[in-house]
Amino acid sequence: MRKNILLVGGTRFIGKMLVQRLLTAGDQVTIATRGRTHDPFGARIARIVVDRRDERAMLAAFAGKPAYDVVYDQLCYNPRDAAIATKVFGGKVGRYVMASSIEVYRGLLGRQDGAFAEADLDIMAQPIDTNYPWHDTSLASQSYVAGKLQAEAYLYRDGSLPLVTVRLGHVLGGPDEDFTGRTAHYVDLVRTYAPLRYSNSAAASSFLSAQSASCFLAWVGMQDFKGPVNAACGGALSAFDLAHRVGMALDAPVRTLPAASAAPTGVLSPFDYAYPFMLDTARAAGLGFRFSDCDDWLERTIRQHDLAYV
DSSP: OOOEEEEESOSSHHHHHHHHHHHHTTOEEEEEEOSOSOOSOGGGSEEEEOOTTOHHHHHHHHTTOOOBSEEEETTOOSHHHHHHHHHHHTTSBSOEEEEEEGGGGGGGTTSOSSOBOGGGSOGGGOOOOTTSOTTOGGGTTTTHHHHHHHHHHHHHHHOOSOEEEEEEOEEEOOTTTOTTOHHHHHHHHHHTTOOEEESOTTOOBOEEEHHHHHHHHHHHHTSOOOEEEEEOOBSOBOHHHHHHHHHHHHTOOOOEEEOSSOOSTTSSSTTOOSSOBOBOOHHHHHHTOOOOBGGGTHHHHHHHHHHTTO
């Protein structure tokens, strides 16, 4: 059955892949963006030009619009964004899917060695700071973790949307997909024979290919369950492991140096952690979704970055 679907975002990385999947499935797709980034979809989609962070503009843009079967919110980064979503889409959407992150579990690091399940995080108990300048772009990086956590907390506490929050593992993609540069960081280290400094070689984390992430999001939109759900491919890797996987893929030597003491998360390299930081995907499996393994796509992704240097 053809669905009327809105993506808030949809012109970069996972969002662009998700649009393509939805179009292939025959759905009617609209994207809402500021209109600054070109998309390749032409007349196949509708477009709403609006600033996601501007409440008045959002209310005006969606006033009188028909209800959507599914809204994918790729740009809900903080509780202010969440509050706007409740006002704009409350009572006007059959299913609201927020793209969240493994980072919402960051505050639990070191408390257990095993993977984090959805129930390990008491989302309803999280404080919400409405006075923080969430939309100050100069604070975007440092407020990302708290913002995603509090966005989820706001939405669940409000309760007005038929909500799913997809807690994505670290998403890796090729150079044309991943604008974050995190995958490229490890390829650069190996190509230049620079040493990887690391906190804990056994502190594995969960990863997801961009294609797997878009596939899972598309699947979630067609289901009827609600609540948080983790998304990650099999085969967790530490920063140490990832560097060595790059070395294997490029047939190049890898230099690694253990840090004298554990560094703050992400300081030594993007996926450097002092403790294991993995996602338990049993809920997704129980609902009927099976993720691929990192071995199925990681080498190909690494080689794509290597070829970008040629």
